[in-house]
Amino acid sequence: xxxxxxxxxxxxxxxxxxxxxxxxxxxxxxxxxxxxxxxxxxxxxxxxxxxxxxxxxxxxxxxxxxxxxxxxxxxxxxxxxxxxxxxxxxxxxxxxxxxxxxxxxxxxxxxxxxxxxxxxxxxxxxxxxxxxxxxxxxxxxxxxxxxxxxxxxxxxxxxxxxxxxxxxxxxxxxxxxxxxxxxxxxxxxxxxxxxxxxxxxxxxxxxxxxxxxxxxxxx
Amino acid sequence: xxxxxxxxxxxxxxxxxxxxxxxxxxxxxxxxxxxxxxxxxxxxxxxxxxxxxxxxxxxxxxxxxxxxxxxxxxxxxxxxxxxxxxxxxxxxxxxxxxxxxxxxxxxxxxxxxxxxxxxxxxxxxxxxxxxxxxxxxxxxxxxxxxxxxxxxxxxxxxxxxxxxxxxxxxxxxxxxxxxxxxxxxxxxxxxxxxxxxxxxxxxxxxxxxxxxx
Numbered sequence: 001x002x003x004x005x006x007x008x009x010x011x012x013x014x015x016x017x018x019x020x021x022x023x024x025x026x027x028x029x030x031x032x033x034x035x036x037x038x039x040x041x042x043x044x045x046x047x048x049x050x051x052x053x054x055x056x057x058x059x060x061x062x063x064x065x066x067x068x069x070x071x072x073x074x075x076x077x078x079x080x081x082x083x084x085x086x087x088x089x090x091x092x093x094x095x096x097x098x099x100x101x102x103x104x105x106x107x108x109x110x111x112x113x114x115x116x117x118x119x120x121x122x123x124x125x126x127x128x129x130x131x132x133x134x135x136x137x138x139x140x141x142x143x144x145x146x147x148x149x150x151x152x153x154x155x156x157x158x159x160x161x162x163x164x165x166x167x168x169x170x171x172x173x174x175x176x177x178x179x180x181x182x183x184x185x186x187x188x189x190x191x192x193x194x195x196x197x198x199x200x201x202x203x204x205x206x207x208x209x210x211x212x213x214x215x216x217x218x219x
Numbered sequence: 220x221x222x223x224x225x226x227x228x229x230x231x232x233x234x235x236x237x238x239x240x241x242x243x244x245x246x247x248x249x250x251x252x253x254x255x256x257x258x259x260x261x262x263x264x265x266x267x268x269x270x271x272x273x274x275x276x277x278x279x280x281x282x283x284x285x286x287x288x289x290x291x292x293x294x295x296x297x298x299x300x301x302x303x304x305x306x307x308x309x310x311x312x313x314x315x316x317x318x319x320x321x322x323x324x325x326x327x328x329x330x331x332x333x334x335x336x337x338x339x340x341x342x343x344x345x346x347x348x349x350x351x352x353x354x355x356x357x358x359x360x361x362x363x364x365x366x367x368x369x370x371x372x373x374x375x376x377x378x379x380x381x382x383x384x385x386x387x388x389x390x391x392x393x394x395x396x397x398x399x400x401x402x403x404x405x406x407x408x409x410x411x412x413x414x415x416x417x418x419x420x421x422x423x424x425x426x427x428x429x430x431x432x
Contacts, residue, residue, distance in 0.1 A: 007354040008331030008382065016352045016367050022345050024268055029240040034268075034343075035261035036247050043255055048386075052333055068334060068349040070239050077246060086249055094245030096252035109259035112267060119309035119339075122386045150384045152331050154358060166314070166387055186385055188316075197359055204377045205361055210385035 001053075001146050002153060004060035009154035009197070026067075033069040037076050042115060044104035045083040048122075049176035053148040054078045122170040124183035130213075132187060136162045137219040140189075140211065148176030151215045155207070159195050159219060163208065164188030171212055185213040273342035276307050277390060278411035280340060281422075282404040284317070285395040295319065298390065302340060312339025312388055318381065319392040320418075325376050326391045327365070327418030329357035330383040337388035341413060348417065358382055368419045381418075391415065393422040 007013075025031045041051065055075035056063070063071060080086055083101075090097050107115060132138065142157040143149070150172050169186040193205030236244065250256045280302055284291040294301040298315035302308070315337060318326040330336065331354045336344040347353050357364050361378045365371075372378070381389045393415040399407060410428055414420030423431070 005332055007351055008329075008358045010351070010355040013350075013352040013355050016347050016356075016364065017350065018347055018368070019345070024343050025265075026346075027240070029237075029243045031265045032247050032261065033243045035264040036243075036250055036256055038264050039256040039260055040250065055333070064351060066239075068346065073239070073243055073246065080250075085255060086253060090249055091246070094248050096249060100253040100255065103255055106255060106257055107260045108257050109263040112260055112263040115310075116264075116267060116272075117306075117309040119311070119313040121313040123314065150332060152382065152384065154331075155382075164316075166385070169314075169385060172385075186387075188387075202360070202362055202378075206377060206379050207358060208379060208381045210383070210387050212385070 001056060001148065002144055003056045004058075004063035005056035006153050008152045025069075030067075030069040033073045033076075037072045039107045040076060040080065042105065042107040045085060046079050047175050048120065049148055049170070049172040050178070051075060051079055052172070053176040054082070056148070123166075124168045124170060124181065126168050127183070130165055130185045132162045132165070132185070132213070132216065132218070134162055134165060138162060138189065138216040139219050141215055141217060143215075145173065147173065149173050149215075151211060152209070154196060155191065155209055155211075158191055160189045160191040160209075162187050163190040166210065169212070171214070173212075173214070187211055187213070187216070189216070268338075268343050272307075272338060274340070274411075274413035274416065275408070276305065276342075277337070277340035277413075277416045278408040279305060279404070280307070280317075280390065281392055281411045281416065282407035284392055285399075285407055286404050291392075294392070302390075307339045310338055311335070312337050314385075314387045315339070315390060316387055317390045317392050318379070320394045322373070322394075323375070323377060324379050325365075325372050325418065326379050326381060326389075327357060327361050328381045328383065328389045328391060329354060331355070331358055332382075332384060335383035335386075335388065337390055339388075340390050341416060345413075365419065368414065370419065370421060391418040393418075393420075396422050396424045398425045 055071050058074055077091060085101050138160055140156050140158050166186040168183045170181040171184045174180055174182040189209050189211045191207045193201050194203060196207060251258060284294050294317045298317040302315050320326055334344055334349040358380050361380050396410055410423040412420050415422045
């Protein structure tokens, strides 16, 4: 979606704020927000792509006006409500009113290391040959889906070259909306900066994006 | 984005908590009462990223790539497997690619759409990496961004920006500083900063390391 999260190329946000010896967490609440987000992800109640959409579909003023762990917190509330894990009344009260819904698993302390080390690979077996090979010229599609997509606005309608074939990966656009993984070929695509930002942009810049086959047309 | 940089690690009366602190506390309480989360597991998750997983992991990978040409080749052809030789595997590092800086090309990594970052080798991303100023500008004006980080590249060096739009995670292999011939992997690793592995910095020179001590 063309939400506030799609920041590439936007202007006016000012200088990058750097912090010397920055801690992982700025206060206890960030630790807790981080941990409950990961632990709830481990319950298997939604996919990674669904969780990204929950965050990016927050109102733009909220998305841009809050810190990242607050975005995670608000996203997690939304995901739990959507999955029926608690009700609005329970969220408002901060306490259990109804019995819990079943979840696939509850992450235990003894399993944390193994769960993190395993991760969640998204490569899948090939079911069809790749449409493109390294060196092929492509143009990215012009599209403005209201749902989740990983083709940023700034890179739509741009000419590029296939630079890597990463294999078949879960397709976020369908997976985020509950239409299944629909795995498809993922490519590393290289763009000249001037093909993305125009002829008066810095000629020394080039860009690489990882893009799925449905985002690309052959040139 | 505003940052909440007050340290509330000591005990507070309920009334002194900020709205977001209250919000997170309520959510955690509810999830715990429902039995969806196990409090010791939450502590373990925090502890893991505070003490076990961080940019020291990535620095070891880079130092070995600098020291061992065969390892460097494995890293460039299959980074996931080469990094797994250290036992660094899993969440937010499932599909790794290493990109190597050269005199001709400087690599820089961003996630314009969210905050994708190679956790297995760098730990959790700093606030600036997740912030609108960096995410908006890194792809359009990487040179200006590098200037803000105090990095000046030679005139002939091109800049390649990697926007992490899929689950592939990028580790920048900075150039090995001059004057480090014969250094051990452990010594070399001290030169490898987090920012040098994102591409918003360079590896420290031996002089800079000495000055930092």
